[in-house]
Amino acid sequence: MIMIATVLRVDSGSLLVRDMKTGDEVLVHFRNADRFNVGDRIRIFYNGQMTFSIPPQITAISIQKIQGGEAQSDEMRAVVLRKSRRSLLVRDMQNNMQIRVNYPYAYHFCVGQQIVVRYETIRLSEPAEVEATDIRPIC
Secondary structure (H helix, E strand, O other): OEEEEEEEEEEOOEEEEEEOOOOOEEEEEOOOHHHOOOOOEEEEEEOOOOOOOOOOEEEEEEEEEOOHHHHOOEEEEEEEEEEOOOEEEEEEOOOOOEEEEEOOOHHHOOOOOEEEEEEEEEEOOOOEEEEEEEEEEOO
16 A cells, blocks of 8 residues: 655654545654654555554555655656556566556556656555556666
């Protein structure tokens, strides 16, 4: 699962964040939490399990800082694992997660090829899913 959030508090081994989708505060356990700052916008990858405590708690698999205007248009470096006519299953090279990429010209790419995917939104499905606005091969 993926959560987009704003950092509210940084502690040793955890972050208190505000989930941008729900507005809820969530305590995120993460070993390298101290590399983030209050106010950072982040993308949290986690296994989907959340406690019923107040605030709810999750354990992050990885966290990416969202840069500047990245929320409107994001890029991902990935390797193609499987393809069909209109979609690709890729492995994000930064966080090692599998993501389905929907793209009208997906059939142009090859299994094993490294690509840069530009997209605007992430659907919280299993695997995560994006609608690509552009895909470029990495040469």
